[in-house]
Amino acid sequence: MTAPLRIGPYTIERLLGVGSFATVWLGYDRALDAHVAIKVLAENWSHDLRVRERFRDEARLLRRLEHERLVRVHAVGELPDGRPYAVLAWADGGSLRDRLAAGPVPGPTALRLLGEICAGVAVLHRHGVVHRDLTPGNILFRSADADGTGAEQVLIADLGLAKALAAASGLTARAGTPGYMAPEQDDPGAVIDTRADVYGLGRLGIRLLAADAPSGGPAGPDPARRAAPIRLREGVPSAVAAVLARATARHPADRYPDAAALHAALARAARPARQPSSPRPAGRRSYRLRLAGAAVVAVAAVGGAGAEAGGNGSGRPAAGTYSTGPLTVALPAGWSATGASWAGQYGANGDPEPALVMSPQPRRWAADPRLPGAFVGLSAATAARTTPAGFLAERTHGDCTSAPARTTRQAGVEWTVLGYRCDRGRPQIVESAGLHPGLAALVYVQIVPPVNGGPDFVDTLLAGVRVR
Structure with a gap:
């Protein structure tokens, strides 16, 4: 050439x-x-x-x-x-394919690298984009400083096969690289979503971390049917094997919902076991909440909580409250609400599980970072598979800083509350979940408080959430 x-x-x-x-x-x-x-x-x-x-x-x-x-x-x-x-x-540090060709990456370094890759793919998922071709050749490295002396950045590249979630379905051409491609990508009738990328990330993880990963690919000739336990290399916590196994499950429903959830699971698996900490004095609670914050989850785009039109609520507050299906909320002054269904959450009868959005302008809340508001969802299916703390761990915000979790008991529900702070978009977001004491269902509330809304605002809002 x-x-x-x-x-x-x-x-x-x-x-x-x-x-x-x-x-x-x-x-x-x-x-x-x-x-x-x-x-x-x-x-x-x-x-x-x-x-x-x-x-x-x-x-x-x-x-x-x-x-x-x-x-x-x-x-x-x-x-x-x-x-x-x-x-x-220009990615002056080359690709992950180049580095793997030179020899194995040390276990702790490989685990950190996998977390960086997950965080990059989480950016795509937050914007409703599926990459669909996550391979070592599409992971690049670049020096942070122009002179090459700064910390190295991990970059996600080659989005030529990526599609918006709304278009990434079986109507598009088959795309992906064997060995890293999710099984459903080989099915012309399948719907491809963020869980296909979770599979690809899991395959990358096996290539980086497994003791028996061959140099040419992540595992044997048919990785989609690989049933043997994953043997990890020295220096990689044993709990990581279960995370990789779930990420590479053959059926999408058995995987993590998106890259952010996989990233959080890896972080938990890599964390050394700790003794339970002693209770903090009550005076520390407001400090923890002041640290909370992040950009709001954009409706259903990240595979987490989302709202779709279709609820049976009127959209009009009655005496400061609003009801839709089994959910009733007390509305803060100046707020209204609209009924919804929880996108991606389905009950035993196959129907979407109930939800609502409340805000000064509820129909604009997800798209307008200037608006405070809250999403409230009820899910029996989620309660059957995980705990409130486990559910919140799946809904991390990749580039945001989290504060320590706290608990608060409001209206008979023991809530786990986790806050995030971000430099972009909405500066603060509070994630909260609890099990309803009379129903086998998880109640989830995502809150973007108003500028002057502190922990008292959050607790008052949670106290106003009722399920009948």
């Missing part, structure tokens, strides 16, 4: 890699004195309009998401022969 001298305004120095759909060159931007990676659509695909559009979609998607855990797009262009190209940030 003959290297071009220039692509657009960039001087080409050498070939970085060749893939099925594209060739990647190392370019130099003389004006900015910086290297870039230039991804060019392969010549043999240049006349396939479907592939050309997929190529452009990747650049648009990366540009729209613009996150430090994803490869960044600087510009797009077109060669004289009509082939599109994208100018990307």
Whole structure:
């Protein structure tokens, strides 16, 4: 392959890699004195309009998401022969495939690396995007500083096969890499969601952490049917094996719901056993709550709590309360509510489980970060499979800082309350869950308090949640 001298305004120095759909060159931007990676659509695909559009979609998607855990797009262009190209940030540290080819990554380092990869994929899931092709070649490394002396960043790359959740279904073409591809991706009638990426992350985890992982792939010829226990390498906590086994379960329903939930499970499995801490004095409670906060979970996009139209509530408060199905809430001053169903949560009869959203403007709450509000859901199915604390551990917010969990008893329910603080979007979010004392059901409340709303606001709101 003959290297071009220039692509657009960039001087080409050498070939970085060749893939099925594209060739990647190392370019130099003389004006900015910086290297870039230039991804060019392969010549043999240049006349396939479907592939050309997929190529452009990747650049648009990366540009729209613009996150430090994803490869960044600087510009797009077109060669004289009509082939599109994208100018990307150069990952000067190479790929995970390169590092694995050089030899095993030490166990503790590999476990930390897997957590970083999960956090990157969680960014996609929060924006309703499924990657669908998580392999060592699509995990890149970049020095944080331009001179290469800073801490290394782990980047998720090659979103050419990624689709918005609304479109990632069996109507799209088969996509993925054998050995890392979820079983349902081979079924033309299957719906592909975030759990397909959880499978891919699990396969990456086995490749990084398993003692018997071969150099060419994560496990034997048919990893989807692999039933043998996962033997971990030295230095990896034994509890991680169960996490990887669940992540790579053959049926999507048996896996973690998304990358954030898998990340949280890995963190718990890697945490050394600790003695129960002594109770904190009551005066510490407000300090813990002041630390809480994060960006709101955007309805159903992350595979957690979500609301869909279809409840039987009127949307009008009556004497400061609102009811829909078995749920009744006391509304804070100026708030109203709307009935909903809990997206992705289904009861034994197959019907969506009940939920509601309350806010000063409930129908805008999920999309408007300026609005306070709360999502309330009731789930018997969730109570049958996990505890309130376990459920909240599945709903972590990847790039946010959490405060220690606390408990509070309100309206006969023992609530576990966990707060997050984030630098972007909504600055504060409170996750809370408890078991209803008279029903085999979990009650979940996600709260974005108003600016002046502290722990008293949270506790008062929880005290107003009733189930009949």
